[in-house]
Amino acid sequence: MDITVADDPSEKSIIVKEAGGVGMIEAFPLTRDFYHQFVIPAALIEQEEEKELQAYMATEKHPVAKILPTTTVLKAKPAPYMAVFSSKGPNYITPEIIKPDITAPRVRIFVAWSLVATDHTAERPENYNIASGTSMACPHVSGIAAILEFYNPSWCPAAIMSAVMTTATVTDNTGQPIRNFPDGTQATPFDYGSGHVNPFAALDPGLIYDFDTSDVINFLCSYGASSRQLRNLTGKLVNCKNPLTPSYNLNYPSIGVFEVKGRLSVSRTVTYYGKSPTVYSANVVNPEGVKVMVTPPTLKFTKAGEKKSFKVSFTPHKRSKGTSFVFGSLTWSNGIHKVRSPIGVNVLSL
Known part of the structure; x- marks a missing residue:
């Protein structure tokens, strides 16, 4: 029985299977995210390792290979990291809306699979698959939204979106800022939006941006x-x-301003979802070259459903390079909840 060695990612495992192959070895730059799907056992190797494999095959009359079963790796660190593909910013249509809104698991996800999507020519009537992309992240967020709606039936879609966005995390499981794969650069809101979704925190967001x-x-x-x-x-x-x-x-949960000309103020309103009187204080991380001021700097709430408005003022000291953005954040906190909004600024003139 044959195992095929492929040096072209376009060579599909389905072709190998139809030709009678039982396995596949593919040379692929592992510094890239890999999201191909296989219908037969397959192993990925670096292109340098392929040279060693080719040398072995050239010197052996009957080369032998064995593909071992996969193992599940738990608690990998660092995690999460940002994939190189799919739905990154900026938003060229409405640049004031920071793209994306949120990040969720989307790379090599084990999922239920419709038989309608199965290629029957490969005799693959399987109920499960491993897939990647925004189409894998979407079900995670949709499920979280359904849970939020169940526990908060009075919430509109905008309120649910706000809860998901403002409670997201921007740090990985080592406590460091989320980074991009494969170069390790620090990710920005154009990579992860408001951050990586945190379903438990979203159940109790504290404040809501509604529209x-x-x-x-x-x-x-x-x-x-x-x-x-x-x-x-x-x-x-x-x-x-x-x-x-x-x-x-x-009244979006993120704050974006484009082609700022001098000083500019943005308005937002939050609704309190809590049981006891409380005070929220603003904490700002200034984008590079931009001074951000929040007025008022504290919001006092006495009952659930109470609304408070505030202004976010931008004073730029440095022009942006073309359409590029600089990033910061605004976090409202009462010591228990942290309601975080990413800030993105493009400065046209001072």
């Missing part, structure tokens, strides 16, 4: 949406406000 359909309409108006476009979207006649609400004032 509704009218807020979204104002946001679309700020980007030039016409009455006809809004009618097609909402099913009714809608007119934009005059003056328009600035796009950066959408």
Whole structure:
């Protein structure tokens, strides 16, 4: 029985199987994320190791190979790290919305698999698969959203999104900032959005950034949406406000400002979800070259459902390079909860 050695990632394991192969060895730069799928046992080796393998095969009349069973590695460190592919920022359509919103597990995920998606020519009627991509991260977040809706049936989708985003973590399991794979550079909100999802923390977010359909309409108006476009979207006649609400004032859990010209202030409103009176204090990490001030710096709440508004003022001291962003964060904390929002700033002029 044959094990095929492939030096071209485009060579599919399905072809090897159909040709009667029982295994596959593929040379692949392991410094890259690997998300190919195999229908037969396979092993990955570095390209340098391939040279040694080819030399062995050239000197042996009957070369022999054995692919050992895989093992599950638990508590790997550091984790998580950011994959090189899929849905990274910036957001070229609406740059005030930091892209992505959130990060969830998405690389080499063991998943239930529909038989409809199975290639039957390979005789592979399997109920499970290993896959990667945003399509793997989405079910994680969708499941978390369903749990939040179950425990908080009064929450709208925006509130659920806020709980997920503001409770995410930006550190790995070694306590260090999340990094990119494979170069080890520190990741930014354009890599992970608000951070890596933390479902337990999302159940008790403390504060919520909420918005509704009218807020979204104002946001679309700020980007030039016409009455006809809004009618097609909402099913009714809608007119934009005059003056328009600035796009950066959408009550989003992240804070992005683009092409800032001098000093700028952004408005946000939070809703308290707690049982006892409490005080939240603002803690800011300034983006490089930008001074950020929050007014008021403390928010006092006496009951659940109470809303408080605040302003975030930006004073730039350094221009951005083209459309590049610098990043910081705003965290509201009452000693128990930490409600964190990433900040992204692009400065056009001082």
